[in-house]
Amino acid sequence: LLTLPLIVFYLLLSGVRIPALRSFIMINIFLLGLLIGRKGQWLYSILFALTVILLMDPSSAFTPSFQLSFAAVLSIGLTLEFAEKRLPLNRAGPFTGTLVKILLVTIGASAGTMPLVLYYFHRLPALGIVTNMVFTPLICFLILPAGIIGSLFYLLTGVFPLGGLFALLISKINHVVSFISSLEMISFTLPAFSAAVLMLIYATAGCMIMRKRKASLICFSVLAFSVIYTLPAYLAPGPRVVFLDVGQGDAAVVETSDGKAVVIDTGHPGREVISYLRYRGVGKIDALVLSHAGRDHAGGLWNILDEFRVGEIWDNGLLIYQPAVEDTVVHRQLKAGDILKTGSAGFLVLHPRKGYYNTFGDDEHNRSLVLRYTDRGISILFTGDIEADGELSLLRLPKYLGSRVLKVSHHGSYTSSKRGFLASVNPRYAIISAGRFNPYGHPHRGTLRNLKGIQLHRTDREGAIEVSSYNSGEISISSYADHKLKETGGLNLMVELENIKRLFLLW
Numbered sequence: 042l043l044t045l046p047l048i049v050f051y052l053l054l055s056g057v058r059i060p061a062l063r064s065f066i067m068i069n070i071f072l073l074g075l076l077i078g079r080k081g082q083w084l085y086s087i088l089f090a091l092t093v094i095l096l097m098d099p100s101s102a103f104t105p106s107f108q109l110s111f112a113a114v115l116s117i118g119l120t121l122e123f124a125e126k127r128l129p130l131n132r133a134g135p136f137t138g139t140l141v142k143i144l145l146v147t148i149g150a151s152a153g154t155m156p157l158v159l160y161y162f163h164r165l166p167a168l169g170i171v172t173n174m175v176f177t178p179l180i181c182f183l184i185l186p187a188g189i190i191g192s193l194f195y196l197l198t199g200v201f202p203l204g205g206l207f208a209l210l211i212s213k214i215n216h217v218v219s220f221i222s223s224l225e226m227i228s229f230t231l232p233a234f235s236a237a238v239l240m241l242i243y244a245t246a247g248c249m250i251m252r253k254r255k256a257s258l259i260c261f262s263v264l265a266f267s268v269i270y271t272l273p274a275y276l277a278p279g280p281r282v283v284f285l286d287v288g289q290g291d292a293a294v295v296e297t298s299d300g301k302a303v304v305i306d307t308g309h310p311g312r313e314v315i316s317y318l319r320y321r322g323v324g325k326i327d328a329l330v331l332s333h334a335g336r337d338h339a340g341g342l343w344n345i346l347d348e349f350r351v352g353e354i355w356d357n358g359l360l361i362y363q364p365a366v367e368d369t370v371v372h373r374q375l376k377a378g379d380i381l382k383t384g385s386a387g388f389l390v391l392h393p394r395k396g397y398y399n400t401f402g403d404d405e406h407n408r409s410l411v412l413r414y415t416d417r418g419i420s421i422l423f424t425g426d427i428e429a430d431g432e433l434s435l436l437r438l439p440k441y442l443g444s445r446v447l448k449v450s451h452h453g454s455y456t457s458s459k460r461g462f463l464a465s466v467n468p469r470y471a472i473i474s475a476g477r478f479n480p481y482g483h484p485h486r487g488t489l490r491n492l493k494g495i496q497l498h499r500t501d502r503e504g505a506i507e508v509s510s511y512n513s514g515e516i517s518i519s520s521y522a523d524h525k526l527k528e529t530g531g532l533n534l535m536v537e538l539e540n541i542k543r544l545f546l547l548w
Contacts, residue, residue, distance in 0.1 A: 045069075048065060048068055048069070049065075050189065051065075051189065052065045058106065059094060059101055059104070059106045059107045059110055060106060060109075060110040062090075062094060063087075063090045063091075063094065063110050063111065063114065066086075066089065066090035066093055066094075067083075067086040067087065067089075067090050067114075070085075070086045070089060070090075083118045083122075084115075084118060087111065087114055087115055087118065091111055094107070105157065105161050108157050109154050109157050109158070112153045112154050112157055112243075113149075113150040113153050113154050114150075115153060116149045116150060116152055116153020116154070117145075117146050117149040117150050117153070118149075119149065119153075119250060120145050120146070120148060120149030120152070121142070121145055121146070121149065124141075124145050128141075143174060143177075143178055144174060147170050147173045147174045147177065148170060150173070151169055151170050151173065156239055156242045156243065157239070159231055159234070160233070160234065160236075160239045162319065163230060163231055163232065163233055163319040163320055163322065164228050164229065164230055164231070164319065165228060165229045165231055166222075166228045167228060167229065168221065172218070172221060176214065176218065179214070180214070184207065184210065184211060184214075187203075187207060188207065191203070191204065191207065230319060230322055230323070230324045231322055232320070232321055232322030233320045233321070233322070233547060234268070234271065234547070235267060235271050235544060235545050235546060235547055236544045237267050237544040237545045238264065238267045238268060238271070238545075240544075241260055241263055241264035241267055242264065244260045245257060245260040245261050245264055248260050267545055270545055271545065271546070271547050279298060279417060279418075279509055279510045279511035280295070280296065280297055280298045280386065280416040280417055280419050280509065280510055281295075281296040281507065281508075281509045282294070282295050282296070282414070282419065282421060282446075282507070282508045282509070283317065283505055283506070283507045283508075284448065284472050284474055284500060284505065284506045284507075284508075285308065285313045285314060285317055285474075285500070285505050286313065286474075286500040286501075286504045286505045286521065287307075287308025287309070287313045287314075287337075287474070287500075288308070288476035288477075288479075289337055289452065289475060289476030289479045289481070289483070290306070290308035290309055290336075290337035290338060290340070290474065290476070291305075291306040291308065291332070291337065291338050291425070291426075291448075291452075291474045292304070292305070292306050292307050292308035292311075292313060292314050292341070292474075293305040293306065293423070293448070294314065294317055294318065294321075294323075295386075295414060296321070296323075297383055297384060297385075297386035297416055298384060298385050298386060298416050298417050299383060299384030299385065299386065301327040301328075301383045301384070301386065302318070302323045302325065302326050302327055303326070303327060303328045303329075303330065303388075304318075304326050304328070304329045304330065304345070305330040305332070305412070305423055306330065306331060306332055306338040306339065306425075307329075307331070307338065307339060307340065307341030307342055307344075307345055308337065308338070308340065308341050309336050309337055309340025309341055310340055310341050310344055311340065311341015311342070311343075311344040311345045312341070312344070314341055314345060315341075315344065315345060315348050315349075317505070318349065320548075323349075324349070324350070325349065325350045325351075325352065326345070326349050326350070326351045326352065327352045327353070327383070328351075328352060328353045328354075328355055328381075329342070329345065329351050329353070329354050329355070330354075330355045330356070330410065330412065330423075331354065331355070331356045331357075331360060331410070332356075332357070332409040332410040332411075332423070332425030332426065333356075333357060333359070333360075333405055333406065333408060333409045333410065333425055333426060334359060334360050334405065335405065335406075335426065338425070338426065339360070346366065346370075351370050352370070352371065353370065353371040353372070353373055354366070354370050354371070354372050354373070355373045355375050355381075355410070356372075356373075356374060356375070356410060357374070357375065357376075357393055357408055357409065357410040358374035358375070358376070359405075359408060375390045375410060376390060376393065376394065376395050377390055377391055377392055377393065377394035377395070377397075377438075378390065378394075385416055385417055386414070386415070386416035386417075387414070387415050387416070388412050388413070388414055389412065389413045389415070389441065390410065390411070390412055391411045391412070391413055391422075391435055391438055391441060391442070392409070392410070392411035392427065392431060392434060392435055393407075393408045393409075393410070393411075393431075393434075394434065397434060399430040399431065399434075405426075406425070406426040406427060406428050406431070406451060406456075407427055407428050407430050407431040407434075408431075409424070409425025409426045409427045409431065409450075410423075410425055411423065411424050411425060411427060411431070411435065413441060413442075413444060416510075417510055417514065418510040418514030418515065418516065419445065419446070419508065419509075419510045419516060420443070420444040420445045420446065421444055421445070421446040421447075421448065421508065422442065422444040422446070422447050422448065422466055422468070423448045424447070424448055424449070424450035424457075425450065425451075426450060426451040426452075426457075427450045427451070427457060428450070428451060428454070428456040428457045429456060429457060429459055431450075431457075432450070432457060432458075432459055432461075432462035433462075435462065435465075436461060436462065436465055439465050442462075442465045442466045443465075443466060443467055444466055444467075444468055445468060445469050445470065445516060446468055446469070446470045446471070446472065446508055446516070447463075447466050447468035447470070447471045447472070447495075448471075448472050448474070449471050449472060449473045449474075449484070449488070449492070451483075452473065452474060452475040452476075452479075452481070452483040452484065453473040453475055453483045453484020453485060453488045453489070453499075454481070454483055454484075454485055454488065455485035455487050455488060457488070458488045458491050458492065459491065460491050463491055463492070463495070468495055469495065469496060469516075470495065470496045470497075470498065470508070470516070470518060471492050471495045471496070471497050471498070472498050472499075472500075472506055472508075473497065473498070473499045473500070473501075474500045475499065475500065475501045476501060477501045477502075479501075484499070496518075498518060498520065502522075503520035503521065503522045503523075504520055504521030504522050504525075505520065505521040505548070506518065506519075506520050506521075507519050507520070507548075521548055524543055524546055524548045525543070526540045526543055526544075527539065527540060
């Protein structure tokens with residue numbers, strides 16, 4: 042009973058998050074067992090904690106924190122139970138036994154959560170087990186208890202004993218962890234796999250643990266089929282362009298037919314670009330294109346540079362970078378007429394032309410970099426944030442404007458997408474990147490009227506939008522919304538079958 046206030050204090054200190062709540066429930070079950078003279082079963086404690094949390098909030102089952110927390114503790118329990126039966130831990134000395142148990146806990150937690158870590162974060166930390174062995178005991182058994190005791194002492198006396206020493210120790214640990222995590226060779230970027238593959242990995246592991254040979258064979262066979270089924274998403278030779286949902290901003294990722302990755306604008310702060318590139322297993326950005334310096338287009342630059350190797354930066358010549366960027370990344374200042382090619386893919390720069398001066402409108406927007414991307418049947422016009430004057434300047438190049446897909450300028454603002462310009466481009470599809478419920482009224486009703494007759498896709502309604510083309514040369518357009526599970530609204534066999542199919546698909 043004396044430990045209960047400390048446990049409650051720790052729970053409140055953690056913000057009552059799912060891992061802490063799970064620990065709180067399990068510890069209380071253990072303490073209750075001691076109180077009534079019965080030895081608790083770790084598996085029952087986990088299941089009881091899981092049931093309580095789901096009763097409190099059923100939606101928590103779909104959160105990474107819930108899944109990672111219970112996968113870790115379940116795997117730790119199974120690992121220690123296996124070790125107690127197979128390894129002579131009782132014969133080991135106190136120090137050796139404790140060290141072996143710490144190693145087993147680390148291995149168990151890492152093995153149990155690895156599929157989920159790969160599914161959600163697409164990175165595999167090569168030194169995770171080693172670093173966890175060193176820092177987890179240090180933090181859990183030294184720093185955290187000392188911090189709690191020091192905090193209680195401070196509440197009673199107004200003095201935090203050895204506060205400077207602990208602050209220095211925590212600072213040094215943060216520096217070491219940050220340094221280790223920054224090393225590229227200790228982590229691997231792996232492409233995403235489907236939800237069905239994730240579930241089958243755990244189902245196969247569960248059947249093997251329970252020694253169900255037939256069930257294990259069935260699960261493994263379905264798992265192998267699922268992996269083969271999703272391979273075309275990575276092996277397809279055609280180009281693929283995804284307009285990401287970055288809110289009120291622009292960001293697109295181009296994967297060319299010869300395997301190059303080009304990012305056109307970053308949004309702000311760039312987390313969607315980083316997450317998507319990890320999802321696709323991209324380790325290097327061959328070219329990072331910034332149409333102009335606006336934060337909604339270039340605000341994620343520094344975060345992306347921190348996370349990825351970037352071969353080149355392309356811009357309109359009006360952006361200024363820190364010396365470290367200029368020294369490590371090739372910088373190309375583009376103007377109308379420049380052509381950049383890689384394999385069958387090509388980028389033709391159409392704007393701004395040398396000596397361009399706008400007669401009205403926003404100067405920064407009208408000097409946006411305008412590119413026409415072509416690759417195996419795809420032709421996409423990226424227009425940045427140009428307004429009417431920029432469009433008027435582009436009308437001098439009518440034979441170069443024609444494109445099957447138009448990235449609508451300036452998020453569908455009334456200042457752009459004039460009828461003469463649209464007639465010259467003559468797109469079959471148009472993409473608008475805008476934020477849901479944005480305060481600017483984008484896209485404007487007048488722009489939507491001008492786009493009538495063109496198949497329109499919007500990130501504020503559909504999420505990310507993919508444009509792809511395969512050997513036939515036909516363009517295929519799909520959205521993130523197409524891949525989300527649909528509510529059935531009752532018993533609807535066709536919808537349920539479609540949902541099952543979506544579990545095997547990759548976006």
